Structure formats: structure tokens, C-alpha cells
Amino acid sequence: MIALAFTLQPEERYLELTAPLHELVDVFEICPETTWRSDGAGRLIPNGFHAMFLARATELDKRCIAHGVAFSLGSARPDPARRAQWLERIREDRATFGFEWYTDHLGATEIDGQSLVLPLPLPHVDAAAERVRASLSALQSVVPDVGFENSVFYAQKGNPLDEPDFIASCLSVPRSHLLLDLHNVWMTAANAGFDPERYIERLPLERVIEIHISGGNVSDPAWLPSGRAMRLDSHDTAVHEDVWALAERWIPRCPNLRALTLERMEGTVEEDDVALLREELRRARKLVSA
Amino acid sequence: MTNFDLESYERVMASVLIAPDPIVALDALDADERALLEPIDHDGLRMAALLVARLRFERLMHGSARAGEWFESDPRAFTQAFKRYHASVPPLSTFPLDEARAFEAWVTSDGAPRSPA
Secondary structure (H helix, E strand, C coil): CCEEEEEECCCHHHHHHHHHHHCCCCEEEECHHHHEEECCCCCEEECHHHHHHHHHHHHHCCEEEEECCCCCCCCCCCCHHHHHHHHHHHHHHHHHHCCCCEEEECCEEEECCEEEEEEECCCCCHHHHHHHHHHHHHHHCCCCCEEEECCCCCCCCCCHHHHHHHHHHHCCCCCEEEEEEHHHHHHHHHHHCCCHHHHHHCCCHHHEEEEEECECCECCHHHCCCCCCCECCCCCCCECHHHHHHHHHHHHHCCCCCEEEECCCCCCCCHHHHHHHHHHHHHHHHHHHC | CCCCCHHHHHHHHHHHHCCCCHHHHHHHCCHHHHHHHCCCCHHHHHHHHHHHHHHHHHHHHHHCHHHHHHHHHCHHHHHHHHHHHHHHCCCCCCCHHHHHHHHHHHHCCCCCCCCCC
């Protein structure tokens, strides 16, 4: 059975407004680092949202999966001390939340001690795939099933249609999985000018453990000197019909899929949005029940 | 590309993305460094740089009530100050409270603007 999941976000108003929706899903997806803070002495400790998320999951008896942003799978030279801190914290969180799997994003967010948070695109070369595999293996010391999401790259060296082969190379580690983010594929295709179907059909679909769907806005043309508007990974609008169509078409072709997750960003939910989110969850439930 | 220099690629890409103008920074690279990144979509590079700054701004807003009050009371002055902060202080913080501490330290350093608080 494919589970239906929804994201918990670190914002009290978001949690309050979306609370009636939580009973509609099987699983909560949590970004672990949004529940941490540093203690100033080199340790990562829970922040206030850690207890709030745990209380919500316990109260409703929900399973949890982890989806991080800044483990930095692709860093060429990860900081060993930082890695050790993160793995220790993830180990403790897995014991607390029972994360069934842990995914992050394809790319590098931590470079020479600098934290960019936005994943940097990786060149499609063996050395980069090796770094990702090594990082996944490190994560597996804490959570056996690990993986990454196909990230949004606004600028990327090389042909984006070569990325599926690179992803397959990164996923040669046993029990490493792909989180297929359909909105990311769709919006990257729109920005870079390729057919999203051509990208998806090249992916190792047997490695897909989870699918993300979400909405997203278009940038203000005033942001760029060229006046160009680009699609954004902003998780702040309704899921686009094209993304629903991709979900309908590709979910049945992912034989090891375990969850479909509706993503929404904190700071983007008002009272008027709750009915839409309820309808999106209903529609997503139909897809995973088909 | 079996001998691709991954460390240099990441360092150069990061330096471009945190530069005040990523295309000016790209143009200023020497030929070897530039070859690590190109060909690349210049609009996409600018957008990625904007988002790196925006994510940092959000970390700061989540970590510092004082910065939030400054932004609310004088968005133009705060935005100018934040741009200077982003350009002069490397982004070393992943967590909001750490970003807030770094910003406070910069504000109280010589030459930085003073918030009204």
C-alpha cells in the first residue's frame, strides 16, 4: 500500500491551520533540521518544534519520514565534525520519531564551511557520484533506507536530460532510493526547455521510494535584468494540473513506491487555503488507492 | 571529465552565488575557473544567487526578532543593511539563531549601520 503523506512545517500558524488535515494522511514528513538548533558548544539540540511535531505524531499515531535539506550529500570535502554532529542528531531523531527512511536533496549545500542551503548543482562526473554514494553510506549508519530528491537547479552545467543517468549512478548503493519530485521535474523542464516526460522515463523508476507533488509560483520579471520570469520551487500555490497529470501517469510505473507526499511551505497557508489542501489530499488519496 | 576538479568547482560556484552580481563575478574568473562552470544559464545563475540570499534573509528573520522589527519599521534601510551583510559576511550558519548572532555581531562591528532598536 502506498501511504499518503503531508509535510509538517516549523510555524505555529501553519500547524494550527492544517491540523484538521492531519487525520487525512498516513504519514508526516519532517525536515529534521527545522527541529534543531545549535547549543553553541558544537552540539545540535531540539528546538521547540521538535516536541510539537512529536506530540502531533504521537497523538494521531502517525508514522514519520525524514526529508532534509542541508546534509549536503554532494560536498566534495565535507567537514568531518559537522557530519558527526548531524549523524548523532539524526540517530537520536530516528529513535524518537521512528523515521522509516531519510532523504535529502541531490546537490551540495555546504562548501568550505559556507552554508548556502540552496543545493548547488553537481557536475555529472564520476567524482561527484562517488561523493553522493559516500554520503548516502554515511547516512545509512543511522537510517538503513536513504536517498535523495531530484533537486531544482536554476542553472546547471551540461544537459539536464543527462541527469537521470547521473542519478542512477549515485543510487548504486543498496537500499538507496530516489524521491521523485514531480514539481521539480516539471518546473525545471519549463525553465530549461525540455520535455519532463523524457526526463522521467530515463530515471531508475524501480528506485523511487517516494513522490512529491506541490505547487509553485513564477518569479517577478523585475527580479532579472533580462525581464525573464522563471518557475520557482516555492510550494505556495495549488498543485498544477500538469503535475497532477505526471503523477497519474508515473505513479503506476514506480513499483517500489511507498509514499506520495503533498508539500506546502510555511508562511503560505491562510484560512482560505485549507479547503484547497483538503481537496488536494483527497485527490492524492485517490491516486495512491488506484 | 574523469579528472574534473570537484572541489574547485564547488568553491567557484559558491563564490559566484554569494557575489553581489553573479555575472560580474563569473566574468571576473580566470579562464580555468570559468570553464568549470560554463556553459551555464546566466538568468538561472542570477536566480539561484537571489534565492541563496533570500534563504539567508529568512533564516535571519526566523532567528532574530530585532531584525524582524527593523525590517518592519524601515524595510528600505534594513534591506540595504542586509545586502551589505550578505556581501561582507560569509554565510556560515545553517540555523536561524546562529544567523541572528552573526548579524548582531556585524551590526555592532565598526562601520556597519545601526538598527533603530
